[in-house]
Amino acid sequence: MSGAEPATRATSGPSSAENPWPVRTVARKIADWIHRLGTVWVEGQVTQISARPGTQTAFLTLRDPSADVSMSVTCPARLLRTVEPPLRDGASVVVHAKPTFFLGRGTLSLRANEIRAVGIGELLARIERLRRLLAAEGLFAAERKRALPFLPRGIGLITGRASAAEHDVLVNAQGRWPAVAFRVVNTAVQGTQAVPQILRALSTLDADPDVDVIVIARGGGSVEDLLPFSDEALCRAVSAAGTPVVSAIGHEPDSPLLDYVADLRCSTPTDAGKRVVPDVREETARVHQLRDRARRALHGWVDTQCRLLDQLRSRPSLADPMGPIDRRAAEIETHTERGRRAILSTLTREQTALASARARLSALGPSATLSRGYAVVQYTDSAGNLKVLRSVSEIADGTPLRVRVADGAVSAVARGQDE
Numbered sequence: 532m533s534g535a536e537p538a539t540r541a542t543s544g545p546s547s548a549e550n551p552w553p554v555r556t557v558a559r560k561i562a563d564w565i566h567r568l569g570t571v572w573v574e575g576q577v578t579q580i581s582a583r584p585g586t587q588t589a590f591l592t593l594r595d596p597s598a599d600v601s602m603s604v605t606c607p608a609r610l611l612r613t614v615e616p617p618l619r620d621g622a623s624v625v626v627h628a629k630p631t632f633f634l635g636r637g638t639l640s641l642r643a644n645e646i647r648a649v650g651i652g653e654l655l656a657r658i659e660r661l662r663r664l665l666a667a668e669g670l671f672a673a674e675r676k677r678a679l680p681f682l683p684r685g686i687g688l689i690t691g692r693a694s695a696a697e698h699d700v701l702v703n704a705q706g707r708w709p710a711v712a713f714r715v716v717n718t719a720v721q722g723t724q725a726v727p728q729i730l731r732a733l734s735t736l737d738a739d740p741d742v743d744v745i746v747i748a749r750g751g752g753s754v755e756d757l758l759p760f761s762d763e764a765l766c767r768a769v770s771a772a773g774t775p776v777v778s779a780i781g782h783e784p785d786s787p788l789l790d791y792v793a794d795l796r797c798s799t800p801t802d803a804g805k806r807v808v809p810d811v812r813e814e815t816a817r818v819h820q821l822r823d824r825a826r827r828a829l830h831g832w833v834d835t836q837c838r839l840l841d842q843l844r845s846r847p848s849l850a851d852p853m854g855p856i857d858r859r860a861a862e863i864e865t866h867t868e869r870g871r872r873a874i875l876s877t878l879t880r881e882q883t884a885l886a887s888a889r890a891r892l893s894a895l896g897p898s899a900t901l902s903r904g905y906a907v908v909q910y911t912d913s914a915g916n917l918k919v920l921r922s923v924s925e926i927a928d929g930t931p932l933r934v935r936v937a938d939g940a941v942s943a944v945a946r947g948q949d950e
Contacts, residue, residue, distance in 0.1 A: 571628065776793045777797055779797040
C-alpha cells in the first residue's frame, strides 16, 4: 500500500507546487479528454505514407495546404489498399478518424477508419467557390492590376529547379533583351511543400528593390498538380505584393486562380519570357524609324522655312529696301517745294493788298489833306480837353488856338470874325 499512497495523494486535488501531478496522471487526463471528442471528418493533403509489407498498421501525415500544420494518422494497412485511386504524396483526402492520445509517448494522432480521395469534380467545385469569394472581394478587379515596366531592372523568377519552364523563360527573355537580369528562386511547384516555398520566395523577391517584376512559372500539369496555384494563401499574397506579378502556369482548360489575381496572365512560360521584356531588335528598328522620321520632318521644316524666306526676300520691300525711301523722299521734296511756292505766292499777294490798302489809307487820311495845304485848328474847352474847331461860334475872342499843318503845329489867338 505504501507504493500506491503517493499516487492517491497526488491526484486528490488541484495540482500545485506542493501537490504536483505525476506525468502519467496528466497524460491520462489528457487522453480521457481527447477520447471524449469522438470521431471527426478531416480534410488535408497526404504526405509521408508508410505502409511496410507484413505490417498491419500504416502511417501517414495529413497536412493543411493553407497553413504549416500537420497531424499523424494511423490506419489499418488494408484500408490504404482499398482507396481508389491509390494514395500518393500530395493527394487531397477526407478522413474519418478518432483523435487518439498515446500515453507512453505522449503524442496525439488520428486513428482513421475511412479514407476518401477527393475527386476532380469536388476539387474543381472548391476552386470555383474560392474563385467567387476572391472575386467578390475584388482581388480580380481590372483596376487593381498594375502595368509591367517597359524595361525592368531585374526580374524575379519562381519556378522548379532545372525545369523546362525556367529554361523557356530565361532563353526567350534573354533572346529578346540580352542584358536582362534575372534572380531565380527554385521551389517545389507541386505537392505539399509548394505553397510554403512559393510564399517565401514571393516575399523575398517582393522585398528586393532591384526586382521590378516577379514571374511564377510552371509548365502545366493536371488539376491535382496545379492545386498549389489555386491556394487561397498564395492568391492573397500575390494580391498584396508591391511588385507586379506575372502568372505563367501553362495552357490548361481549367486555369488556376493565380491567373486571375496576377497582374498579367501568360499562356505559357515561353509567352512570359516574351512579354516581360521588349525585343531589342524591334526597339532598335523603332529607334531608327523614329530617327528617320525626325530627320525627314526636320528637313521638310527647313525647306519650308527656306521657301518662305525666299518669298519674303523677293518682295519689293526687301528686294530694293531704299527704293521706296527714295521715292518717298522725292515726293516729300516735291510737296515741300509746292508748299514753299504757295506760301511765297500768298505772301506776295498779301503784301500787294497791304500796300494798296496803305495807299488808300494814306490818300483818305488827314495827313494827305494837310499836305495839300489844309490845317486843323484845335482849342481847349472848359474841361481842359483839346477839341477840333468846327465853327467860329465855339470860341470867343482871345481863345488860345492850336493850328496843325502838314509838317507841325503853331499856336494862335482868336481875333474877331471874318465873313
